[in-house]
Amino acid sequence: MESLRVLLADDHALFRQGVKSLLESRPNITVVGCAADGLQAVEMARETLPNVILMDVEMPKCNGLEATRQIKREFPTIQIVMLTVVEDEETIFEAIKAGAQGYVLKNLEAYQLYDMLEGLRRGDAPLSGSIAAKILHEFTHPAASDDKTPLREELSAREREVLELIVAGLTNKEIAEKLFITENTVKTYLGNILAKLHLQNRIQAAVYAVCQGLVPSPFAPE
Amino acid sequence: MKRVLFYSRHSLFSEGIKALIDQTPDLEVVGWETDVPAAIERCKDLQPDTLLMVCKDASESLMAIGHIFWTVGDHLRIIELTLQGSEIWVYSSEHMTVQGIQDVVKVIESPE
Structure with missing residues:
Protein backbone atom coordinates (compact mmCIF):
# COMPACT_ATOMS: atom_id res chain seq x y z
CA MET A 1 0.00 0.00 0.00
CA GLU A 2 1.29 3.44 -0.90
CA SER A 3 2.39 5.57 2.03
CA LEU A 4 -0.05 8.28 3.07
CA ARG A 5 1.72 11.65 2.99
CA VAL A 6 0.60 13.78 5.92
CA LEU A 7 1.25 17.45 6.68
CA LEU A 8 0.67 18.68 10.24
CA ALA A 9 -0.39 22.27 10.91
CA ASP A 10 -0.62 23.28 14.57
CA ASP A 11 0.84 26.14 16.59
CA HIS A 12 1.24 23.97 19.71
CA ALA A 13 4.84 22.78 19.32
CA LEU A 14 4.57 19.88 21.74
CA PHE A 15 1.32 18.63 20.22
CA ARG A 16 2.85 18.81 16.74
CA GLN A 17 5.98 16.97 17.83
CA GLY A 18 4.00 14.29 19.68
CA VAL A 19 1.60 13.59 16.83
CA LYS A 20 4.50 13.50 14.38
CA SER A 21 6.25 10.94 16.55
CA LEU A 22 3.10 8.78 16.77
CA LEU A 23 2.44 8.94 13.03
CA GLU A 24 6.04 8.17 12.14
CA SER A 25 5.78 4.95 14.11
CA ARG A 26 3.16 3.72 11.61
CA PRO A 27 4.36 1.78 8.56
CA ASN A 28 2.11 3.38 5.92
CA ILE A 29 2.28 7.01 6.98
CA THR A 30 4.93 9.60 6.13
CA VAL A 31 4.89 13.00 7.79
CA VAL A 32 6.07 15.30 5.01
CA GLY A 33 6.09 18.48 7.04
CA CYS A 34 5.03 20.40 10.14
CA ALA A 35 3.67 23.94 9.96
CA ALA A 36 3.30 26.25 12.97
CA ASP A 37 0.76 28.62 11.43
CA GLY A 38 -1.71 28.89 8.57
CA LEU A 39 0.63 30.71 6.20
CA GLN A 40 3.30 28.11 6.66
CA ALA A 41 0.67 25.41 6.08
CA VAL A 42 -0.23 26.93 2.70
CA GLU A 43 3.45 27.22 1.72
CA MET A 44 4.25 23.68 2.84
CA ALA A 45 1.21 22.28 1.04
CA ARG A 46 2.59 23.80 -2.19
CA GLU A 47 6.06 22.40 -1.51
CA THR A 48 5.18 18.92 -0.31
CA LEU A 49 1.81 18.16 -1.99
CA PRO A 50 0.55 15.93 0.84
CA ASN A 51 -2.41 13.54 0.59
CA VAL A 52 -3.77 14.73 3.92
CA ILE A 53 -3.38 17.82 6.10
CA LEU A 54 -4.25 17.68 9.80
CA MET A 55 -5.13 21.32 10.41
CA ASP A 56 -5.65 23.16 13.69
CA VAL A 57 -8.26 25.94 13.63
CA GLU A 58 -6.76 28.59 15.87
CA MET A 59 -3.31 29.51 14.63
CA PRO A 60 -1.41 32.81 14.36
CA LYS A 61 -0.88 34.81 11.14
CA CYS A 62 -3.56 32.91 9.20
CA ASN A 63 -6.04 30.62 10.92
CA GLY A 64 -6.80 27.07 9.87
CA LEU A 65 -10.08 27.96 8.14
CA GLU A 66 -8.46 30.53 5.87
CA ALA A 67 -5.52 28.21 5.19
CA THR A 68 -7.99 25.43 4.29
CA ARG A 69 -9.84 27.74 1.89
CA GLN A 70 -6.59 28.74 0.14
CA ILE A 71 -5.24 25.20 -0.07
CA LYS A 72 -8.52 23.73 -1.39
CA ARG A 73 -8.67 26.48 -4.01
CA GLU A 74 -5.21 25.58 -5.29
CA PHE A 75 -5.24 21.85 -4.60
CA PRO A 76 -8.79 20.45 -4.49
CA THR A 77 -7.58 16.86 -4.13
CA ILE A 78 -5.65 17.42 -0.90
CA GLN A 79 -7.79 16.11 1.95
CA ILE A 80 -7.93 18.41 4.96
CA VAL A 81 -9.14 17.29 8.37
CA MET A 82 -9.55 19.87 11.11
CA LEU A 83 -7.91 18.61 14.33
CA THR A 84 -8.84 21.05 17.05
CA VAL A 85 -10.28 21.80 20.49
CA VAL A 86 -12.81 24.24 18.98
CA GLU A 87 -16.30 22.76 18.77
CA ASP A 88 -18.71 25.63 18.18
CA GLU A 89 -21.22 25.14 15.37
CA GLU A 90 -20.14 28.24 13.46
CA THR A 91 -16.54 27.05 13.16
CA ILE A 92 -17.58 23.50 12.25
CA PHE A 93 -19.79 24.67 9.38
CA GLU A 94 -17.24 27.27 8.32
CA ALA A 95 -14.65 24.50 8.08
CA ILE A 96 -16.96 22.29 6.01
CA LYS A 97 -17.76 25.24 3.73
CA ALA A 98 -14.03 25.90 3.38
CA GLY A 99 -13.63 22.36 2.07
CA ALA A 100 -12.55 20.31 5.09
CA GLN A 101 -13.17 16.59 4.62
CA GLY A 102 -13.46 15.98 8.34
CA TYR A 103 -13.60 17.62 11.75
CA VAL A 104 -12.04 15.83 14.69
CA LEU A 105 -11.47 16.94 18.27
CA LYS A 106 -8.04 16.64 19.84
CA ASN A 107 -9.34 14.51 22.69
CA LEU A 108 -9.31 11.47 20.44
CA GLU A 109 -6.90 8.63 21.13
CA ALA A 110 -3.97 7.68 18.95
CA TYR A 111 -5.60 4.52 17.57
CA GLN A 112 -8.63 6.61 16.53
CA LEU A 113 -6.33 8.92 14.58
CA TYR A 114 -4.77 5.93 12.78
CA ASP A 115 -8.25 4.55 11.99
CA MET A 116 -9.34 7.94 10.73
CA LEU A 117 -6.36 8.20 8.38
CA GLU A 118 -7.03 4.71 7.05
CA GLY A 119 -10.67 5.70 6.57
CA LEU A 120 -9.64 8.70 4.48
CA ARG A 121 -8.02 6.34 2.00
CA ARG A 122 -11.42 4.65 1.60
CA GLY A 123 -13.23 7.95 1.15
CA ASP A 124 -14.62 8.27 4.68
CA ALA A 125 -15.37 11.66 6.21
CA PRO A 126 -14.09 11.57 9.78
CA LEU A 127 -16.12 13.37 12.44
CA SER A 128 -15.84 13.23 16.24
CA GLY A 129 -18.99 11.97 17.92
CA SER A 130 -19.98 15.31 19.41
CA ILE A 131 -19.31 17.07 16.09
CA ALA A 132 -21.49 14.57 14.21
CA ALA A 133 -24.22 15.22 16.79
CA LYS A 134 -24.06 18.97 16.11
CA ILE A 135 -24.33 18.40 12.37
CA LEU A 136 -27.25 16.01 12.88
CA HIS A 137 -28.91 18.64 15.04
CA GLU A 138 -28.67 21.04 12.13
CA PHE A 139 -30.29 18.39 9.95
CA THR A 140 -33.18 17.81 12.30
CA HIS A 141 -33.62 21.48 13.19
CA PRO A 142 -32.73 23.26 9.95
CA ALA A 143 -32.75 27.02 10.08
CA ALA A 144 -35.35 28.64 7.84
CA SER A 145 -33.63 29.28 4.56
CA ASP A 146 -34.37 32.11 2.20
CA ASP A 147 -31.77 30.85 -0.21
CA LYS A 148 -33.25 31.32 -3.65
CA THR A 149 -30.19 29.96 -5.40
CA PRO A 150 -31.49 27.66 -8.11
CA LEU A 151 -30.57 24.02 -7.83
CA ARG A 152 -27.47 23.41 -9.81
CA GLU A 153 -27.33 20.76 -12.50
CA GLU A 154 -29.97 18.02 -12.26
CA LEU A 155 -28.80 14.74 -10.69
CA SER A 156 -29.59 11.42 -12.31
CA MET B 1 17.59 7.71 35.25
CA LYS B 2 14.64 9.97 36.11
CA ARG B 3 11.39 8.15 36.69
CA VAL B 4 8.19 9.70 35.39
CA LEU B 5 4.61 8.82 36.24
CA PHE B 6 1.88 10.01 33.90
CA TYR B 7 -1.43 11.37 35.09
CA SER B 8 -3.64 11.95 32.10
CA ARG B 9 -6.65 10.78 30.20
CA HIS B 10 -5.47 8.73 27.22
CA SER B 11 -5.53 11.30 24.50
CA LEU B 12 -3.58 11.96 21.35
CA PHE B 13 -1.68 14.75 23.12
CA SER B 14 -0.54 12.69 26.11
CA GLU B 15 0.22 9.63 23.98
CA GLY B 16 2.37 11.83 21.77
CA ILE B 17 4.29 13.18 24.76
CA LYS B 18 4.80 9.66 26.09
CA ALA B 19 6.13 8.55 22.71
CA LEU B 20 8.65 11.41 22.82
CA ILE B 21 9.70 10.67 26.41
CA ASP B 22 10.13 6.99 25.56
CA GLN B 23 12.71 8.07 22.99
CA THR B 24 14.67 10.07 25.60
CA PRO B 25 17.48 7.92 27.06
CA ASP B 26 17.59 9.26 30.64
CA LEU B 27 13.85 9.15 31.30
CA GLU B 28 11.66 6.19 32.14
CA VAL B 29 7.88 6.23 32.19
CA VAL B 30 7.04 4.01 35.16
CA GLY B 31 3.26 4.19 34.94
CA TRP B 32 0.18 5.91 33.64
CA GLU B 33 -2.91 6.69 35.69
CA THR B 34 -6.10 8.33 34.60
CA ASP B 35 -7.61 9.38 37.93
CA VAL B 36 -6.31 11.15 41.02
CA PRO B 37 -6.76 8.40 43.65
CA ALA B 38 -4.92 5.90 41.45
CA ALA B 39 -2.16 8.45 40.73
CA ILE B 40 -1.71 9.02 44.47
CA GLU B 41 -1.44 5.29 45.14
CA ARG B 42 1.09 4.86 42.34
CA CYS B 43 3.13 7.85 43.63
CA LYS B 44 3.33 6.19 47.04
CA ASP B 45 4.27 2.81 45.56
CA LEU B 46 6.62 3.84 42.80
CA GLN B 47 8.14 7.03 44.27
CA PRO B 48 8.61 8.68 40.86
CA ASP B 49 10.81 11.77 40.53
CA THR B 50 8.18 13.54 38.50
CA LEU B 51 4.46 13.32 38.01
CA LEU B 52 3.67 14.54 34.52
CA MET B 53 0.11 15.78 34.27
CA VAL B 54 -1.63 16.42 31.00
CA CYS B 55 -4.82 18.23 31.94
CA LYS B 56 -7.74 19.63 30.04
CA ASP B 57 -7.89 22.85 32.02
CA ALA B 58 -6.65 24.59 35.14
CA SER B 59 -9.57 23.63 37.38
CA GLU B 60 -8.93 19.94 36.81
CA SER B 61 -5.20 20.29 37.46
CA LEU B 62 -5.43 22.52 40.54
CA MET B 63 -7.71 20.11 42.37
CA ALA B 64 -5.52 17.18 41.45
CA ILE B 65 -2.27 18.91 42.42
CA GLY B 66 -3.57 20.00 45.82
CA HIS B 67 -4.85 16.52 46.54
CA ILE B 68 -1.66 14.80 45.44
CA PHE B 69 0.71 17.05 47.39
CA TRP B 70 -1.45 16.78 50.49
CA THR B 71 -1.44 12.99 50.34
CA VAL B 72 1.94 12.12 48.88
CA GLY B 73 4.05 14.84 50.48
CA ASP B 74 7.62 15.82 49.72
CA HIS B 75 10.11 14.74 47.12
CA LEU B 76 7.74 14.94 44.22
CA ARG B 77 7.75 17.39 41.40
CA ILE B 78 4.66 17.89 39.31
CA ILE B 79 4.89 19.13 35.74
CA GLU B 80 1.69 20.16 34.07
CA LEU B 81 1.01 20.54 30.36
CA THR B 82 -2.24 21.57 28.75
CA LEU B 83 -3.66 21.51 25.28
CA GLN B 84 -4.92 25.05 25.70
CA GLY B 85 -1.49 26.65 25.55
CA SER B 86 2.20 26.01 25.11
CA GLU B 87 3.12 26.82 28.73
CA ILE B 88 4.67 24.28 31.05
CA TRP B 89 3.79 24.58 34.74
CA VAL B 90 6.15 23.23 37.38
CA TYR B 91 5.08 22.64 40.98
CA SER B 92 7.21 21.37 43.81
CA SER B 93 6.15 20.60 47.35
CA GLU B 94 7.96 22.14 50.31
CA HIS B 95 6.86 21.54 53.85
CA MET B 96 7.86 23.54 56.91
CA THR B 97 6.55 24.22 60.35
CA VAL B 98 5.20 27.70 60.75
CA GLN B 99 6.24 29.45 63.99
CA GLY B 100 4.64 32.74 63.13
CA ILE B 101 3.80 35.22 60.40
CA GLN B 102 7.52 35.84 59.79
CA ASP B 103 7.78 32.32 58.28
CA VAL B 104 4.92 33.02 55.92
CA VAL B 105 6.48 36.36 54.94
CA LYS B 106 9.84 34.67 54.39
CA VAL B 107 8.28 32.16 52.01
CA ILE B 108 6.38 34.88 50.16
CA GLU B 109 9.55 36.95 49.77
CA SER B 110 11.80 34.05 48.82
CA PRO B 111 12.98 34.18 45.17
CA GLU B 112 11.69 30.71 44.26
Whole structure:
Protein backbone atom coordinates (compact mmCIF):
# COMPACT_ATOMS: atom_id res chain seq x y z
CA MET A 1 0.00 0.00 0.00
CA GLU A 2 1.29 3.44 -0.90
CA SER A 3 2.39 5.57 2.03
CA LEU A 4 -0.05 8.28 3.07
CA ARG A 5 1.72 11.65 2.99
CA VAL A 6 0.60 13.78 5.92
CA LEU A 7 1.25 17.45 6.68
CA LEU A 8 0.67 18.68 10.24
CA ALA A 9 -0.39 22.27 10.91
CA ASP A 10 -0.62 23.28 14.57
CA ASP A 11 0.84 26.14 16.59
CA HIS A 12 1.24 23.97 19.71
CA ALA A 13 4.84 22.78 19.32
CA LEU A 14 4.57 19.88 21.74
CA PHE A 15 1.32 18.63 20.22
CA ARG A 16 2.85 18.81 16.74
CA GLN A 17 5.98 16.97 17.83
CA GLY A 18 4.00 14.29 19.68
CA VAL A 19 1.60 13.59 16.83
CA LYS A 20 4.50 13.50 14.38
CA SER A 21 6.25 10.94 16.55
CA LEU A 22 3.10 8.78 16.77
CA LEU A 23 2.44 8.94 13.03
CA GLU A 24 6.04 8.17 12.14
CA SER A 25 5.78 4.95 14.11
CA ARG A 26 3.16 3.72 11.61
CA PRO A 27 4.36 1.78 8.56
CA ASN A 28 2.11 3.38 5.92
CA ILE A 29 2.28 7.01 6.98
CA THR A 30 4.93 9.60 6.13
CA VAL A 31 4.89 13.00 7.79
CA VAL A 32 6.07 15.30 5.01
CA GLY A 33 6.09 18.48 7.04
CA CYS A 34 5.03 20.40 10.14
CA ALA A 35 3.67 23.94 9.96
CA ALA A 36 3.30 26.25 12.97
CA ASP A 37 0.76 28.62 11.43
CA GLY A 38 -1.71 28.89 8.57
CA LEU A 39 0.63 30.71 6.20
CA GLN A 40 3.30 28.11 6.66
CA ALA A 41 0.67 25.41 6.08
CA VAL A 42 -0.23 26.93 2.70
CA GLU A 43 3.45 27.22 1.72
CA MET A 44 4.25 23.68 2.84
CA ALA A 45 1.21 22.28 1.04
CA ARG A 46 2.59 23.80 -2.19
CA GLU A 47 6.06 22.40 -1.51
CA THR A 48 5.18 18.92 -0.31
CA LEU A 49 1.81 18.16 -1.99
CA PRO A 50 0.55 15.93 0.84
CA ASN A 51 -2.41 13.54 0.59
CA VAL A 52 -3.77 14.73 3.92
CA ILE A 53 -3.38 17.82 6.10
CA LEU A 54 -4.25 17.68 9.80
CA MET A 55 -5.13 21.32 10.41
CA ASP A 56 -5.65 23.16 13.69
CA VAL A 57 -8.26 25.94 13.63
CA GLU A 58 -6.76 28.59 15.87
CA MET A 59 -3.31 29.51 14.63
CA PRO A 60 -1.41 32.81 14.36
CA LYS A 61 -0.88 34.81 11.14
CA CYS A 62 -3.56 32.91 9.20
CA ASN A 63 -6.04 30.62 10.92
CA GLY A 64 -6.80 27.07 9.87
CA LEU A 65 -10.08 27.96 8.14
CA GLU A 66 -8.46 30.53 5.87
CA ALA A 67 -5.52 28.21 5.19
CA THR A 68 -7.99 25.43 4.29
CA ARG A 69 -9.84 27.74 1.89
CA GLN A 70 -6.59 28.74 0.14
CA ILE A 71 -5.24 25.20 -0.07
CA LYS A 72 -8.52 23.73 -1.39
CA ARG A 73 -8.67 26.48 -4.01
CA GLU A 74 -5.21 25.58 -5.29
CA PHE A 75 -5.24 21.85 -4.60
CA PRO A 76 -8.79 20.45 -4.49
CA THR A 77 -7.58 16.86 -4.13
CA ILE A 78 -5.65 17.42 -0.90
CA GLN A 79 -7.79 16.11 1.95
CA ILE A 80 -7.93 18.41 4.96
CA VAL A 81 -9.14 17.29 8.37
CA MET A 82 -9.55 19.87 11.11
CA LEU A 83 -7.91 18.61 14.33
CA THR A 84 -8.84 21.05 17.05
CA VAL A 85 -10.28 21.80 20.49
CA VAL A 86 -12.81 24.24 18.98
CA GLU A 87 -16.30 22.76 18.77
CA ASP A 88 -18.71 25.63 18.18
CA GLU A 89 -21.22 25.14 15.37
CA GLU A 90 -20.14 28.24 13.46
CA THR A 91 -16.54 27.05 13.16
CA ILE A 92 -17.58 23.50 12.25
CA PHE A 93 -19.79 24.67 9.38
CA GLU A 94 -17.24 27.27 8.32
CA ALA A 95 -14.65 24.50 8.08
CA ILE A 96 -16.96 22.29 6.01
CA LYS A 97 -17.76 25.24 3.73
CA ALA A 98 -14.03 25.90 3.38
CA GLY A 99 -13.63 22.36 2.07
CA ALA A 100 -12.55 20.31 5.09
CA GLN A 101 -13.17 16.59 4.62
CA GLY A 102 -13.46 15.98 8.34
CA TYR A 103 -13.60 17.62 11.75
CA VAL A 104 -12.04 15.83 14.69
CA LEU A 105 -11.47 16.94 18.27
CA LYS A 106 -8.04 16.64 19.84
CA ASN A 107 -9.34 14.51 22.69
CA LEU A 108 -9.31 11.47 20.44
CA GLU A 109 -6.90 8.63 21.13
CA ALA A 110 -3.97 7.68 18.95
CA TYR A 111 -5.60 4.52 17.57
CA GLN A 112 -8.63 6.61 16.53
CA LEU A 113 -6.33 8.92 14.58
CA TYR A 114 -4.77 5.93 12.78
CA ASP A 115 -8.25 4.55 11.99
CA MET A 116 -9.34 7.94 10.73
CA LEU A 117 -6.36 8.20 8.38
CA GLU A 118 -7.03 4.71 7.05
CA GLY A 119 -10.67 5.70 6.57
CA LEU A 120 -9.64 8.70 4.48
CA ARG A 121 -8.02 6.34 2.00
CA ARG A 122 -11.42 4.65 1.60
CA GLY A 123 -13.23 7.95 1.15
CA ASP A 124 -14.62 8.27 4.68
CA ALA A 125 -15.37 11.66 6.21
CA PRO A 126 -14.09 11.57 9.78
CA LEU A 127 -16.12 13.37 12.44
CA SER A 128 -15.84 13.23 16.24
CA GLY A 129 -18.99 11.97 17.92
CA SER A 130 -19.98 15.31 19.41
CA ILE A 131 -19.31 17.07 16.09
CA ALA A 132 -21.49 14.57 14.21
CA ALA A 133 -24.22 15.22 16.79
CA LYS A 134 -24.06 18.97 16.11
CA ILE A 135 -24.33 18.40 12.37
CA LEU A 136 -27.25 16.01 12.88
CA HIS A 137 -28.91 18.64 15.04
CA GLU A 138 -28.67 21.04 12.13
CA PHE A 139 -30.29 18.39 9.95
CA THR A 140 -33.18 17.81 12.30
CA HIS A 141 -33.62 21.48 13.19
CA PRO A 142 -32.73 23.26 9.95
CA ALA A 143 -32.75 27.02 10.08
CA ALA A 144 -35.35 28.64 7.84
CA SER A 145 -33.63 29.28 4.56
CA ASP A 146 -34.37 32.11 2.20
CA ASP A 147 -31.77 30.85 -0.21
CA LYS A 148 -33.25 31.32 -3.65
CA THR A 149 -30.19 29.96 -5.40
CA PRO A 150 -31.49 27.66 -8.11
CA LEU A 151 -30.57 24.02 -7.83
CA ARG A 152 -27.47 23.41 -9.81
CA GLU A 153 -27.33 20.76 -12.50
CA GLU A 154 -29.97 18.02 -12.26
CA LEU A 155 -28.80 14.74 -10.69
CA SER A 156 -29.59 11.42 -12.31
CA ALA A 157 -31.73 8.87 -10.46
CA ARG A 158 -28.63 6.79 -9.71
CA GLU A 159 -26.71 9.83 -8.45
CA ARG A 160 -29.61 10.67 -6.13
CA GLU A 161 -29.54 7.11 -4.88
CA VAL A 162 -25.81 7.40 -4.12
CA LEU A 163 -26.35 10.78 -2.49
CA GLU A 164 -29.06 9.33 -0.26
CA LEU A 165 -26.64 6.66 0.96
CA ILE A 166 -23.93 9.29 1.54
CA VAL A 167 -26.42 11.21 3.68
CA ALA A 168 -27.13 7.99 5.60
CA GLY A 169 -23.42 7.89 6.46
CA LEU A 170 -22.32 4.95 4.33
CA THR A 171 -18.73 4.71 3.08
CA ASN A 172 -17.94 4.21 -0.60
CA LYS A 173 -17.33 0.52 0.04
CA GLU A 174 -20.68 0.11 1.78
CA ILE A 175 -22.48 1.99 -1.00
CA ALA A 176 -20.80 -0.23 -3.58
CA GLU A 177 -21.96 -3.35 -1.76
CA LYS A 178 -25.50 -2.05 -1.38
CA LEU A 179 -25.88 -1.02 -5.01
CA PHE A 180 -23.95 -3.99 -6.44
CA ILE A 181 -21.44 -1.75 -8.17
CA THR A 182 -17.69 -1.32 -7.75
CA GLU A 183 -16.13 1.15 -5.34
CA ASN A 184 -14.59 2.96 -8.32
CA THR A 185 -18.04 3.43 -9.83
CA VAL A 186 -19.22 4.93 -6.54
CA LYS A 187 -16.27 7.30 -6.66
CA THR A 188 -17.26 8.28 -10.19
CA TYR A 189 -20.85 8.97 -9.09
CA LEU A 190 -19.58 10.97 -6.12
CA GLY A 191 -17.32 12.99 -8.42
CA ASN A 192 -20.29 13.71 -10.72
CA ILE A 193 -22.48 14.73 -7.77
CA LEU A 194 -19.83 17.10 -6.41
CA ALA A 195 -19.21 18.59 -9.86
CA LYS A 196 -22.92 19.10 -10.56
CA LEU A 197 -23.60 20.67 -7.17
CA HIS A 198 -20.35 22.68 -7.15
CA LEU A 199 -19.30 21.14 -3.87
CA GLN A 200 -15.98 19.86 -2.62
CA ASN A 201 -16.57 16.82 -0.46
CA ARG A 202 -19.13 14.30 0.81
CA ILE A 203 -19.93 16.20 4.03
CA GLN A 204 -20.81 19.30 2.02
CA ALA A 205 -22.86 17.09 -0.29
CA ALA A 206 -24.75 15.51 2.62
CA VAL A 207 -25.49 18.85 4.30
CA TYR A 208 -26.50 20.45 0.99
CA ALA A 209 -28.70 17.52 0.00
CA VAL A 210 -30.68 17.55 3.23
CA CYS A 211 -30.92 21.33 3.50
CA GLN A 212 -32.14 21.56 -0.11
CA GLY A 213 -34.52 18.62 0.30
CA LEU A 214 -32.79 16.69 -2.50
CA VAL A 215 -33.03 13.57 -0.40
CA PRO A 216 -35.06 12.86 2.73
CA SER A 217 -33.16 13.34 6.00
CA PRO A 218 -32.55 10.00 7.68
CA PHE A 219 -32.96 11.79 11.01
CA ALA A 220 -36.28 13.46 10.34
CA PRO A 221 -39.00 12.56 12.87
CA GLU A 222 -41.35 9.85 11.62
CA MET B 1 17.59 7.71 35.25
CA LYS B 2 14.64 9.97 36.11
CA ARG B 3 11.39 8.15 36.69
CA VAL B 4 8.19 9.70 35.39
CA LEU B 5 4.61 8.82 36.24
CA PHE B 6 1.88 10.01 33.90
CA TYR B 7 -1.43 11.37 35.09
CA SER B 8 -3.64 11.95 32.10
CA ARG B 9 -6.65 10.78 30.20
CA HIS B 10 -5.47 8.73 27.22
CA SER B 11 -5.53 11.30 24.50
CA LEU B 12 -3.58 11.96 21.35
CA PHE B 13 -1.68 14.75 23.12
CA SER B 14 -0.54 12.69 26.11
CA GLU B 15 0.22 9.63 23.98
CA GLY B 16 2.37 11.83 21.77
CA ILE B 17 4.29 13.18 24.76
CA LYS B 18 4.80 9.66 26.09
CA ALA B 19 6.13 8.55 22.71
CA LEU B 20 8.65 11.41 22.82
CA ILE B 21 9.70 10.67 26.41
CA ASP B 22 10.13 6.99 25.56
CA GLN B 23 12.71 8.07 22.99
CA THR B 24 14.67 10.07 25.60
CA PRO B 25 17.48 7.92 27.06
CA ASP B 26 17.59 9.26 30.64
CA LEU B 27 13.85 9.15 31.30
CA GLU B 28 11.66 6.19 32.14
CA VAL B 29 7.88 6.23 32.19
CA VAL B 30 7.04 4.01 35.16
CA GLY B 31 3.26 4.19 34.94
CA TRP B 32 0.18 5.91 33.64
CA GLU B 33 -2.91 6.69 35.69
CA THR B 34 -6.10 8.33 34.60
CA ASP B 35 -7.61 9.38 37.93
CA VAL B 36 -6.31 11.15 41.02
CA PRO B 37 -6.76 8.40 43.65
CA ALA B 38 -4.92 5.90 41.45
CA ALA B 39 -2.16 8.45 40.73
CA ILE B 40 -1.71 9.02 44.47
CA GLU B 41 -1.44 5.29 45.14
CA ARG B 42 1.09 4.86 42.34
CA CYS B 43 3.13 7.85 43.63
CA LYS B 44 3.33 6.19 47.04
CA ASP B 45 4.27 2.81 45.56
CA LEU B 46 6.62 3.84 42.80
CA GLN B 47 8.14 7.03 44.27
CA PRO B 48 8.61 8.68 40.86
CA ASP B 49 10.81 11.77 40.53
CA THR B 50 8.18 13.54 38.50
CA LEU B 51 4.46 13.32 38.01
CA LEU B 52 3.67 14.54 34.52
CA MET B 53 0.11 15.78 34.27
CA VAL B 54 -1.63 16.42 31.00
CA CYS B 55 -4.82 18.23 31.94
CA LYS B 56 -7.74 19.63 30.04
CA ASP B 57 -7.89 22.85 32.02
CA ALA B 58 -6.65 24.59 35.14
CA SER B 59 -9.57 23.63 37.38
CA GLU B 60 -8.93 19.94 36.81
CA SER B 61 -5.20 20.29 37.46
CA LEU B 62 -5.43 22.52 40.54
CA MET B 63 -7.71 20.11 42.37
CA ALA B 64 -5.52 17.18 41.45
CA ILE B 65 -2.27 18.91 42.42
CA GLY B 66 -3.57 20.00 45.82
CA HIS B 67 -4.85 16.52 46.54
CA ILE B 68 -1.66 14.80 45.44
CA PHE B 69 0.71 17.05 47.39
CA TRP B 70 -1.45 16.78 50.49
CA THR B 71 -1.44 12.99 50.34
CA VAL B 72 1.94 12.12 48.88
CA GLY B 73 4.05 14.84 50.48
CA ASP B 74 7.62 15.82 49.72
CA HIS B 75 10.11 14.74 47.12
CA LEU B 76 7.74 14.94 44.22
CA ARG B 77 7.75 17.39 41.40
CA ILE B 78 4.66 17.89 39.31
CA ILE B 79 4.89 19.13 35.74
CA GLU B 80 1.69 20.16 34.07
CA LEU B 81 1.01 20.54 30.36
CA THR B 82 -2.24 21.57 28.75
CA LEU B 83 -3.66 21.51 25.28
CA GLN B 84 -4.92 25.05 25.70
CA GLY B 85 -1.49 26.65 25.55
CA SER B 86 2.20 26.01 25.11
CA GLU B 87 3.12 26.82 28.73
CA ILE B 88 4.67 24.28 31.05
CA TRP B 89 3.79 24.58 34.74
CA VAL B 90 6.15 23.23 37.38
CA TYR B 91 5.08 22.64 40.98
CA SER B 92 7.21 21.37 43.81
CA SER B 93 6.15 20.60 47.35
CA GLU B 94 7.96 22.14 50.31
CA HIS B 95 6.86 21.54 53.85
CA MET B 96 7.86 23.54 56.91
CA THR B 97 6.55 24.22 60.35
CA VAL B 98 5.20 27.70 60.75
CA GLN B 99 6.24 29.45 63.99
CA GLY B 100 4.64 32.74 63.13
CA ILE B 101 3.80 35.22 60.40
CA GLN B 102 7.52 35.84 59.79
CA ASP B 103 7.78 32.32 58.28
CA VAL B 104 4.92 33.02 55.92
CA VAL B 105 6.48 36.36 54.94
CA LYS B 106 9.84 34.67 54.39
CA VAL B 107 8.28 32.16 52.01
CA ILE B 108 6.38 34.88 50.16
CA GLU B 109 9.55 36.95 49.77
CA SER B 110 11.80 34.05 48.82
CA PRO B 111 12.98 34.18 45.17
CA GLU B 112 11.69 30.71 44.26
